[in-house]
Amino acid sequence: MTDPAAGSKPQRSRPDKTMSMREAIAAHVTDGATVALEGFTHLIPTAAGHEIIRQGRSDLTIARMTADVVTDQLIAGDCVRRLISSFVGNSTAGSLGELRRRIESGELRFEEYSHHGMICRYLAGAQRLPFYPLRSYAGSDIPSVNPDIRKVTSPYPASDGGAEQIYVVPPLNPDVTIVQAQRADRFGNAQIWGLTGIQAEAVYAAQRAIVVVEEIVADEVVRSDPNRTAIPAHAVDAVVECPGGAHPAFVQGYYDRDGEFYREWSRISGDPERLRDWLDEWVRGTEDHHEYLAKLGTQHWDLLAAGEAWSEPVNYGRRL
Amino acid sequence: MSTADSSGATSSELLAAVASRELAGANTVFAGIGLPTLAVSLAQLTVAPEVEIVYESGVCGAHPARLPETIADSVLITDSEAVLPMTALFGYVLQGGRIDVGFLGAAQIDRFGNLNSSVIGDWHSPDVRLPGSGGAMEVMANSGEVFVVMRRHDPRSFVAELDFCTSPGPDRALADGIRPRGAGVTRVITELGILARGGVGEELELVAIHPGVTVEQVRARTGWDLRVAEDLTTIPAPTDPELHRLREEVDPHRVYLR
Numbered sequence: 001m002t003d004p005a006a007g008s009k010p011q012r013s014r015p016d017k018t019m020s021m022r023e024a025i026a027a028h029v030t031d032g033a034t035v036a037l038e039g040f041t042h043l044i045p046t047a048a049g050h051e052i053i054r055q056g057r058s059d060l061t062i063a064r065m066t067a068d069v070v071t072d073q074l075i076a077g078d079c080v081r082r083l084i085s086s087f088v089g090n091s092t093a094g095s096l097g098e099l100r101r102r103i104e105s106g107e108l109r110f111e112e113y114s115h116h117g118m119i120c121r122y123l124a125g126a127q128r129l130p131f132y133p134l135r136s137y138a139g140s141d142i143p144s145v146n147p148d149i150r151k152v153t154s155p156y157p158a159s160d161g162g163a164e165q166i167y168v169v170p171p172l173n174p175d176v177t178i179v180q181a182q183r184a185d186r187f188g189n190a191q192i193w194g195l196t197g198i199q200a201e202a203v204y205a206a207q208r209a210i211v212v213v214e215e216i217v218a219d220e221v222v223r224s225d226p227n228r229t230a231i232p233a234h235a236v237d238a239v240v241e242c243p244g245g246a247h248p249a250f251v252q253g254y255y256d257r258d259g260e261f262y263r264e265w266s267r268i269s270g271d272p273e274r275l276r277d278w279l280d281e282w283v284r285g286t287e288d289h290h291e292y293l294a295k296l297g298t299q300h301w302d303l304l305a306a307g308e309a310w311s312e313p314v315n316y317g318r319r320l
Numbered sequence: 321m322s323t324a325d326s327s328g329a330t331s332s333e334l335l336a337a338v339a340s341r342e343l344a345g346a347n348t349v350f351a352g353i354g355l356p357t358l359a360v361s362l363a364q365l366t367v368a369p370e371v372e373i374v375y376e377s378g379v380c381g382a383h384p385a386r387l388p389e390t391i392a393d394s395v396l397i398t399d400s401e402a403v404l405p406m407t408a409l410f411g412y413v414l415q416g417g418r419i420d421v422g423f424l425g426a427a428q429i430d431r432f433g434n435l436n437s438s439v440i441g442d443w444h445s446p447d448v449r450l451p452g453s454g455g456a457m458e459v460m461a462n463s464g465e466v467f468v469v470m471r472r473h474d475p476r477s478f479v480a481e482l483d484f485c486t487s488p489g490p491d492r493a494l495a496d497g498i499r500p501r502g503a504g505v506t507r508v509i510t511e512l513g514i515l516a517r518g519g520v521g522e523e524l525e526l527v528a529i530h531p532g533v534t535v536e537q538v539r540a541r542t543g544w545d546l547r548v549a550e551d552l553t554t555i556p557a558p559t560d561p562e563l564h565r566l567r568e569e570v571d572p573h574r575v576y577l578r
Contacts, residue, residue, distance in 0.1 A: 104448070
């Protein structure tokens with residue numbers, strides 16, 4: 001073995017995890033699986049959702065804190081049997097037509113949580129804990145319709161010396177978590193800036209993880225700023241380069257939110273026939289996300305362009 | 321909405337101005353987009369210059385170049401002082417008890433300030449499925465107090481009994497055997513006036529009305545037998561400086577002011 005002090009280090013052979021979106025979904029998302037799609041308004045894995053629809057996956061359980069347009073599309077694409085979520089609305093832009101119709105008709109099984117309930121489920125999942133306590137749900141009707149939210153007595157006395165009761169939620173361990181990031185290296189070290197949401201916890205909670213990025217960058221780029229790596233390679237199974245993959249959501253520093261599309265979605269999804277036509281044209285009728293973007297057109301894309309606002313570099317230092 | 325009073329203020333301007341005055345003394349406010357943001361931004365220019373807004377997306381100390389369209393708008397992130405992950409925002413900031421005032425809205429509110437944002441009708445086969453809690457339950461459970469701004473004041477929203485309780489106030493928490501941290505809803509600001517309650521065990525009562533509104537009108541548009549404070553006051557109409565700041569400094573592009 002090489003003496004580490006000698007200066008020439010042995011080259012480890014590490015797996016290159018880059019693959020196409022088609023390969024990643026085919027390899028890691030199976031019928032009946034529990035799939036977490038996370039990204040809090042920012043970095044929503046829309047393109048991955050579209051590929052799941054194209055490949056005709058069914059009976060999925062979808063976990064997503066803010067079930068939004070991509071969730072509505074997956075439901076309309078007949079991919080979803082059960083939804084675990086803490087907010088089922090189209091942001092400030094209106095409502096989700098298909099999700100509403102299927103919950104109101106009882107076709108879609110819905111497990112309702114609050115945001116912190118979902119966060120604690122991912123935290124328990126990531127740490128392989130049996131449950132996670134939180135100061136929510138006391139007096140709420142949600143535990144009466146979601147028996148997985150349970151009240152326990154703390155083994156420790158409260159500050160007044162008395163017994164303390166607290167609600168707990170069970171771990172969430174998705175079969176696969178899909179998240180987006182701005183950039184990653186070929187091994188899967190994924191860097192996120194701006195809103196970092198619950199992506200890291202959702203990835204660590206899962207059996208497998210797919211990270212979709214705007215760009216795959218050289219190893220040195222990631223290593224120049226290791227604190228920005230939100231998800232390290234050891235937690236990642238597939239890295240997919242898919243520019244524009246979050247549309248209509250935004251990616252900080254890359255492109256802005258397509259507010260007009262969100263507003264339009266309320267009208268599209270409000271009409272089942274129009275929604276089916278939209279899926280046939282924009283998702284099933286396109287080969288991949290590249291074709292979807294081409295169909296959207298460069299003129300439309302230019303309207304979403306992000307201007308520049310660079311951070312000051314920091315000095316990590318090196319031993320002299 | 322049309323002009324609401326003799327000052328020439330619209331309903332949005334009226335609600336934002338009145339809500340902003342209630343923020344005197346607050347340090348840290350948890351606010352959503354829309355009227356709450358307008359109210360806090362105006363308070364920063366008037367009664368509470370030091371007040372900090374924390375957004376549900378994790379942004380603290382935002383200095384947006386434009387008025388944000390969502391709580392996670394990219395303009396909130398650029399130039400902000402801190403962006404926290406969800407675990408820190410909900411775990412350390414909210415559950416850790418760092419929020420003085422939380423702003424919430426809801427489809428239904430009852431006399432104790434319990435809120436429904438989940439369903440109209442039965443949860444299992446709802447007439448209308450609404451978005452649900454989001455972080456509202458946590459804002460209610462962990463903020464020092466909660467302000468509710470309701471554009472519409474009518475018996476469909478101000479109900480004797482909620483169809484479903486999404487975000488419970490402290491009285492329901494106590495009944496469930498858990499000691500609440502905060503006071504729950506202490507102010508409800510509407511187009512008709514202000515309802516207030518002090519904390520555990522107290523009902524919302526009408527404490528102030530807008531000029532030109534009568535007590536009978538408010539009671540008729542409230543779904544329970546609304547108590548009226550002995551020292552009921554009339555809310556001063558938005559002042560010219562308040563309106564000027566709202567229109568020229570807070571929302572010059574009329575994103576939310578209607």
